[in-house]
Structures are given as structure tokens and as C-alpha cells.
Amino acid sequence: MFAASGEGVDLARLLLDLLIVLLVARVAAEAAERVRLPAVLGEIAAGIVIGPSALGLVELTGERGVSLGVVAEIGVLLLLLQVGMEMxxxxxxxxxxxxxxxxxxxxxxxxxxxxxxxxxxxxxxxxxxxxxxxxxxxxxxxxxxxxxxxxxxxxxxxxxxxxxxxxxxxxxxxxxxxxxxxxxxxxxxxxxxxxxxxxxxxxxxxxxxxxxxxxxxxxxxxxxxxxxxxxxxxxxxxxxxxxxxxxxxxxxxxxxxxxxxxxxxxxxxxxxxxxxxxxxxxxxxxxVFFVQIGINxxxxxxxxxxxxxxxxxxxxxxxxxxxxxxxxxxxxxxxxxxxxxxxxxxxxxxxxxxxxxxxxxxxxxxxxxxxxxxxxxxxxxxxxxxxxxxGAGGAAAVEEDARAGAPEPEGGWLDLVDGEIRLRAEPPVATTVSIALRTASWLDAARPSNDLLDWFGRHRLADLRWDPDDTPAFLDLLRWGDSRMWRFFEATAVLERALPEVASAMVRRRSDVRDLDPLGSLRFPTVEALRQLTPDGAAHDDEVLIAALAVDVCEDGPTDTGCAADLATRLGRVAEADRIASLVADAHLLPHGSACPHVFGELEL
CATH class of the missing domain: 1.20.1530.20 (Na+/H+ antiporter like fold)
Structure with missing residues (x-):
């Protein structure tokens, strides 16, 4: 039973301890991230500073230690839950x-x-x-x-x-x-x-x-x-x-x-x-768990x-x-x-x-x-x-990028053999985006071969340009794709090289070193929310999909209409760029539509 003082937990003291711990943890984590160090290191350092070894603001003795320890144990329970879910x-x-x-x-x-x-x-x-x-x-x-x-x-x-x-x-x-x-x-x-x-x-x-x-x-x-x-x-x-x-x-x-x-x-x-x-x-x-380690x-x-x-x-x-x-x-x-x-x-x-x-x-x-x-x-x-x-291997990768590749064989560059997606021949670098999109579309039934992944790895430093002809295949992946496909794109770095807007989003997300999923930077929560709202993916208009993507990847989200228009233009939707930017500006309506779908018609959603 909580109490202000006396028997049981001193609630006022616990709340003050949590205030101090969470405040210094976030400040220290931000500072660590800015110098490209893991947030965990900042949190441990914060614990040392506020603990008995330095300022003595928080202690883990007596009832104070028990109360804060319980919160920390719930934190480590959630930590291991996340580790399991990401596996x-x-x-x-x-x-x-x-x-x-x-x-x-x-x-x-x-x-x-x-x-x-x-x-x-x-x-x-x-x-x-x-x-x-x-x-x-x-x-x-x-x-x-x-x-x-x-x-x-x-x-x-x-x-x-x-x-x-x-x-x-x-x-x-x-x-x-x-x-x-x-x-x-x-x-x-x-x-x-x-x-x-x-x-x-x-x-x-x-x-x-x-x-x-x-x-x-x-x-x-x-x-x-x-x-x-x-x-x-x-x-x-x-x-x-x-x-x-x-x-x-x-x-x-x-x-x-x-x-x-x-x-x-x-x-x-x-x-x-x-x-x-x-x-x-x-x-x-x-x-709280990591700060407690520093306090100890x-x-x-x-x-x-x-x-x-x-x-x-x-x-x-x-x-x-x-x-x-x-x-x-x-x-x-x-x-x-x-x-x-x-x-x-x-x-x-x-x-x-x-x-x-x-x-x-x-x-x-x-x-x-x-x-x-x-x-x-x-x-x-x-x-x-x-x-x-x-970095020592970068020169070799650049040299590989300069190779023209073989002529395209009959039947295309890719082949599906025994549950593996294989290359029929060595493609030119210019085909990287289209080959990646085709590979991703097959990942629900097969996995890329080591040779195919090695080919992507050799060309990891090549500059890529988006071909508007690839946009329909990309939008289909947005409609129907799953986490396995996006992990593949994360591993090959194709989208971030071909679409600068996606690249900037991934840089921001990788700076969040608390994210337990190391291959989770390439994700589109607004697109996913749209899919959950209307399970029939075919109902999504191209403009709506591109607008949802822009909300996810543009730095300022719904307020970044210029980025949305640039993304639409890059994808070959020049005529629709202004309408897509308007959709992005109204993106705040999506959560309301998700919460009350019966109020809106399918077209409005």
C-alpha cells in the first residue's frame, strides 16, 4: 500500500527519484547519441553521477532502493521481451x-x-x-x-x-x-x-x-x-x-x-x-535499469x-x-x-x-x-x-561497381531454384534497383542466394538513380510487403541510395541506438497504419500511398510538404505532386479516421 510517509513505500520520494532518474537518463542519452556513442553508456554515466559515488541524489538503500529496483526490474523484463520479439x-x-x-x-x-x-x-x-x-x-x-x-x-x-x-x-x-x-x-x-x-x-x-x-x-x-x-x-x-x-x-x-x-x-x-x-x-x-547499474x-x-x-x-x-x-x-x-x-x-x-x-x-x-x-x-x-x-575494402567495391555486367539472359536476370532466388548472369549496376524490387517481391516464397547477396554487397558503394518505371513495383510492395522485404532493402541499402528522402530518414533512425532491432531502420508506420485501416490493399490510391510514405520519411513529417512534393516527383508522379503534398499536410486526419472508421467513407479514408 502506497503512503506519503511512514510504513510502506514513500510515494513522494519514489516519484522524485523517478523524476531525477528519467530526466538525467534522457539528457545523458541524447548527449551520448550526438557523439555517436550508445545511449546505454550515457545512462550508466548518469547513474554514476547521481549515485552515492558523486552527487548522492539517488540511493538504492532501504525502501527507496526496493521501490526503484522494482521499476528497474519491470524495465529489464520489457527489455528482454523486446529482444525476443525482434528475433x-x-x-x-x-x-x-x-x-x-x-x-x-x-x-x-x-x-x-x-x-x-x-x-x-x-x-x-x-x-x-x-x-x-x-x-x-x-x-x-x-x-x-x-x-x-x-x-x-x-x-x-x-x-x-x-x-x-x-x-x-x-x-x-x-x-x-x-x-x-x-x-x-x-x-x-x-x-x-x-x-x-x-x-x-x-x-x-x-x-x-x-x-x-x-x-x-x-x-x-x-x-x-x-x-x-x-x-x-x-x-x-x-x-x-x-x-x-x-x-x-x-x-x-x-x-x-x-x-x-x-x-x-x-x-x-x-x-x-x-x-x-x-x-x-x-x-x-x-x-531506469541502466541508470541503476551506474548508481550501483x-x-x-x-x-x-x-x-x-x-x-x-x-x-x-x-x-x-x-x-x-x-x-x-x-x-x-x-x-x-x-x-x-x-x-x-x-x-x-x-x-x-x-x-x-x-x-x-x-x-x-x-x-x-x-x-x-x-x-x-x-x-x-x-x-x-x-x-x-x-573502409579498407571500399576501393575493391568501387572497382567492382565500374564493371558493365553481362548481357541480360533470356528469362531475365533472376531465377527461382529450390526455394532460392539466384542470378542467371552478372547484371550491370544500373539494374540494381529493379533487381532488388523483383527479389523483394519473391521473398514470401524464397530467400536470396548467397551469390545474389554477395552481388549486392560488391556494389554497395554504387550511386543509384530511381527510374520512374520502377515505381509501380515499389508501390505494390508498400501495399503488400512485409517486414522480411524491408529487412532485405535495409541490408542491401538500395532504397536509401536511390531515394534520398528514405536515406535521411534512416540516418535519423539509426541514431536511436536504443532500438533493439538493428535492421529496423527501414520501416513505414503510417503506411502500416493505412494498411491496417483498410486491409484490402488494392483500395489504396497511389497518391495516398506516396503521401503516407512521405509522412514516414520526411524529417518534419506532415509539415514538410516540400519534401513530399520532391518525393512524388522523384517517383515520377509530377502531375500529382501538389495533391500528394496536400494529403501530407492533412495527415493528422489519419489517426482520427483510424479511431472512428465508421464516420468516414472509404474514399475519405
Missing amino acids: DIAELRKVGTASMLVAVIGVALPFAGGAIAGVAMGEAGKTAIFLGAALTATSVGITARVFGDLRALATTEARIVLGAAVADDVLGLVILTVVVKVVTGGSVGVGTVAGTLGLAVGFLELTGIVGLLFVPKVLDVIHRRASSGATVVVAAFVLTLAFAELADAAKLAFIIGAFMAGLALGTSDHHERVSRDLGAIGNILIP ADIGAMTKGSVLGLAAVLTVIGVAGKVAAAWGAVGTRADRLLIGIGMIPRGEVGLIFASIGLSNGVLDTDLYGALLVMILVTTVITPPLLRLRI
Whole structure:
């Protein structure tokens, strides 16, 4: 029961703490983003500043700590829910041998190295295990954004890193579950580890099967019978809490339940709405978790020579383990050093490890501080190293762009063979946009071959121009396309090179480093809202579609009518440009039409 003072929670103090935490978190995150650092680093730094180590504005002792800790735990629950929702089950099944080997080696080597280092330093067995576990997880979001900025997402190296990251997430969470139960459950022994591993795998399999089979169907039923779309979102969060409670009842980390709920919800037809609405709540609560990590840090301990020395040892082990893992990329001609660099950064899961270790008394303030330093260092050094290494291959890509290509074979450039989209011959660069559009239209039934993706990767630096003849195919994709198609365009960077308006939108979205989906910069929420409003996509007039696209990609949205007119002209709709700009100016009517569709006719909508 909340109370102003005395027994129970001091509501006034909690509200003041939240005000301080959220304010400084947002300011610090904005500052970090402006210098191209992850927002998480800014939030941790903010926590250190307002915590006992510096200003002492917020403390985590007594009832204050319990109250703020509960908010932070809800934030980390939402964080793992988002991670699960952004994971593509189909992509997990398609992870190739090279990616899987990179992931497994990249988990095993740092784990072993960290555990051995812990034992060598005289730490207890539980602590040594926790040190090793904290070095395992990769935060691939940073890597993916650098690949995207340099238009290298379609390269072999990027595909291996992103594929390995999918497996890495699952392996990291399994290790987290096992380690937390082992270190909090008594003695460490082979039997304890084996039993916990069996329980964790069994929980993952059971909740995975039940979730994938029944959660989408349950949400469909609720959607059909509910009078408000918000009911589906509430139901999704209730299911998340239920999965988390099941994990806790099984004596496993509750966040593994949230992750599995996210996997199940990600396969639902309603995942976009759920992700959007719960993501908005997550943007408020997740920073509380990262600020709490900074508050817990002892800046005095972190700057001690012994702690910095330990952090250096852990950093070397963490970096060396991930770089060595790149040699698992067998059967490819990929740049193994580039793959290794891409796997270096630690992030959210590593911070969760550190936080759990401190709260359970497994890590002392010195070890906690050393882990934080290691995570910060690996996160900061990765982007410049990636840019340096990828830049070394830029000249070769430009040289490839100059090739004219072969004559177009009979039947076209593309062929569909055994569920793969393949090239019949080497096309000229000028055909890149049309080939990308044709490939995207086939993605519902097939996947692009490695040779086709390599071709896009070789031409990633080529300048592209939009041909108005390609506009009808593009508008059809806007009507019927799905997330798989837009991820393909994100990876190949075709749209952003051919349409400058799309490019500027993606630059803005990539600056939001909190976005957990590294391939989610290319998205069109207004177009998606239009599709949900009138499921019969054929009813959408071209002008309405282009106007919705302009709202999504133009920097000032509905007020940027000049950008809308330029986009319409670029797409070959010169005569309709003024009408499209007028539609953009009236875009605020769309939410009203969506909320009250019975008031408007189809033409008005």
C-alpha cells in the first residue's frame, strides 16, 4: 500500500527519484547519441553521477532502493521481451554452419578464459563462473548499425555476424539461466550444473512449443472479440508476466520467461502493434535499469589500479575470445578479422549479468566495477575498429561497381531454384534497383542466394538513380510487403541510395541506438497504419500511398510538404505532386479516421 510517509513505500520520494532518474537518463542519452556513442553508456554515466559515488541524489538503500529496483526490474523484463520479439525464428533456423560455429566458439572461449582468470585470482568457484559467463554475450546492435552506415549489411561478413548474433542471444540467455541458478542454489558441482542445464533447456522447449502454437491464436481470438485494439496489447503483457512467473516458479531467471514470451508474440499477426505500444513503455522504464547499474557502481573502486588492471585482463580475454571465434567461419572467403571485431561489443545481457551478480553477492564492488569498465571499453572501441577495417575494402567495391555486367539472359536476370532466388548472369549496376524490387517481391516464397547477396554487397558503394518505371513495383510492395522485404532493402541499402528522402530518414533512425532491432531502420508506420485501416490493399490510391510514405520519411513529417512534393516527383508522379503534398499536410486526419472508421467513407479514408 502506497503512503506519503511512514510504513510502506514513500510515494513522494519514489516519484522524485523517478523524476531525477528519467530526466538525467534522457539528457545523458541524447548527449551520448550526438557523439555517436550508445545511449546505454550515457545512462550508466548518469547513474554514476547521481549515485552515492558523486552527487548522492539517488540511493538504492532501504525502501527507496526496493521501490526503484522494482521499476528497474519491470524495465529489464520489457527489455528482454523486446529482444525476443525482434528475433526472427525463421532466421534462427537458417543460421548457417559458419555463423553457428562463430557463435559457439565466441561463447565458449570467453567463458573459459574468464572462469580460469577468476580461479587464478583466487576467487571462489561461483564468482569465477560468473566472471566467465559475463564475458559471453555479444551486443550486435552496435555492429549492425556500423555495417548499415557503411552499406555493408549485405556482405558475407555482416551476414555471418548477424547470424551468429541470433544464436549468441539464445546461448547467452541459457548460460545466464544456468549460472544464476547454480550460484544461488548452493554448492557448484557437475550434477548441479547438469540438472540446471536440463531444466533450462526443458523450460525453453516447453514454453517455446506452447508459445508458438497457442499465443498467436489466443491473440487472434482476443482481437476478434475485443472492442479496442489496446486489449490485445494488455493481453500480450499479461502473457509476458505469466511466462516470467513460470520461469521464476521453476527457480530460473524471470527474464528468460519474458524472452520466450517475446519469441511467441513475435510470430503473431499483432506483433507490430504490441511492439510499438509496449516499446513506448519500455522507452520510459528500460533506462531506469541502466541508470541503476551506474548508481550501483563505486567510482572510487572503478578507478583503483587493481580494478583497472582486472578490467584490462577481462577486456583482453573478451576481445581475444571473440576475434578467435571468427576462425569458425569455415567454408567462406570472409574477412575473419572483420567478423571478430564485429563480435567484440558487450551490451545489455552483459550488464544484466553484472547486475544480477552484484545483487546476489556473487560479485563485490571491485569485480562489478571491472566488468562495467570491460563492457564500456568493448562498446566504445568497436565502431572505429569496424569503420577502419570495412573502409579498407571500399576501393575493391568501387572497382567492382565500374564493371558493365553481362548481357541480360533470356528469362531475365533472376531465377527461382529450390526455394532460392539466384542470378542467371552478372547484371550491370544500373539494374540494381529493379533487381532488388523483383527479389523483394519473391521473398514470401524464397530467400536470396548467397551469390545474389554477395552481388549486392560488391556494389554497395554504387550511386543509384530511381527510374520512374520502377515505381509501380515499389508501390505494390508498400501495399503488400512485409517486414522480411524491408529487412532485405535495409541490408542491401538500395532504397536509401536511390531515394534520398528514405536515406535521411534512416540516418535519423539509426541514431536511436536504443532500438533493439538493428535492421529496423527501414520501416513505414503510417503506411502500416493505412494498411491496417483498410486491409484490402488494392483500395489504396497511389497518391495516398506516396503521401503516407512521405509522412514516414520526411524529417518534419506532415509539415514538410516540400519534401513530399520532391518525393512524388522523384517517383515520377509530377502531375500529382501538389495533391500528394496536400494529403501530407492533412495527415493528422489519419489517426482520427483510424479511431472512428465508421464516420468516414472509404474514399475519405
